[in-house]
Amino acid sequence: FAKNTCDCRLFSGNKCIRAQGYIDSGNLAKKNGLPVCFITPDLLYGLFEEEILNGRGQVCEELAISTLAGGKTVSLYEGEIEINGIRKRAYFAVSVHMLSRGYKLLLGAEFFKEIDL
Secondary structure, rough: HHEEEEEOOOOOOEEEEEEEEEOOOOOOOOOOOOEEEEHHHHHHHHHHHHHHHOOOOOEEEEEEEEEEEEEEEEEEEEEEEEEOEEEEEEEEEEHHHHOOOOOOOEEOOOOOOOOOO
16 A cells, blocks of 8 residues: 555645545546546645635536446546656546545556656
């Protein structure tokens, strides 16, 4: 487990939040060429709190996904992720399935193949 985790910094505008990320080789989700990373509701709210509270919304895209429970559409929020000094644009989608795990961010493996972890 620890071998596939890394410290990350998530950005939205001038907000920055640190989180433990898990690199999931099965997460190949992309939209418009950007990776989709799944985050817990508290991280999403922390990054986009102002937009959510002011009703402006930050949802800029939607993505249809298939899971074991069936298909659904998730809202995507655009931001950036930094790992080991490398910062990239990405989409964030909320997921409640990580609440009992040791990480709050599910990273896509393809997105990080050039980053030395």
